[in-house]
Amino acid sequence: MESTTQHWRYDDHIPSEPDCCATIVGMVLEQLEKNGWGNKDTFGIHMAMEEAVMNAIDHGNNRSPDKTVHLVIEICGNRFYSKITDQGEGFDPSAVPDPTDEENLEKDCGRGVMLIRNFVDVVLYNDKGNSLELTKQNSEAEA
């Protein structure tokens, strides 16, 4: 792992433990602040990372101590990128019920996946559905 205020990259496998998610998210928030990202974008990345990594830990790896989550995170000035890969069976994100439908409002399922899409610019899943890539530009950066 290397860390500068201009280009920060993290590439590691973390245990399937919620506390590890909190640690990683904390590191990301610190780097965003160092690079001058504003509150709104920082909140969006926080939300997307929290939901994506916790989905990987909980639903992908079922919190198995034998499985890890592979995280690649890059913050290069005004660009954020992350790839989150679990060791689970994967899922079809297009098959997740729309949590905003009236009939699904009170159900627990699908809200995290929807929030990820809302808070970053690009979300790409692999075919298996056990890996996703997130990209976001700093919306407050000068062109």
Next chain:
Amino acid sequence: MSEFECITTEALEGATIVKFVDQRVMNPARIEALGGELLSLLDGTHATGIVLNFDGVSFFSSAAINKLIKLESESKKNGLQLRLSNLRPEVRDLFSYTNLDSLFQIKDNQFDAIESL
């Protein structure tokens, strides 16, 4: 009241005012505890309603939102009204994006929330 770890409560004008202890409501174990504490507010209460005051809350995960949905559902069953207030714009957006602002009554401030009960 000191029996809670994740919330503080106060009785005000017939309502139960609830504030969150954590600035970032995201730790799974804390969220589980939070859910239990919120539901326990319904036990034998004589309040007209519950106001969840989000003052100081900067992050609220989807798992935490699920606990609020459960509280909303159980409050209805108990004839209690639930209001949310003092949400930061980013947190307020969560409820808009998820269409949950049609499920919850969200007020700008605690005063309006109490008045609406």
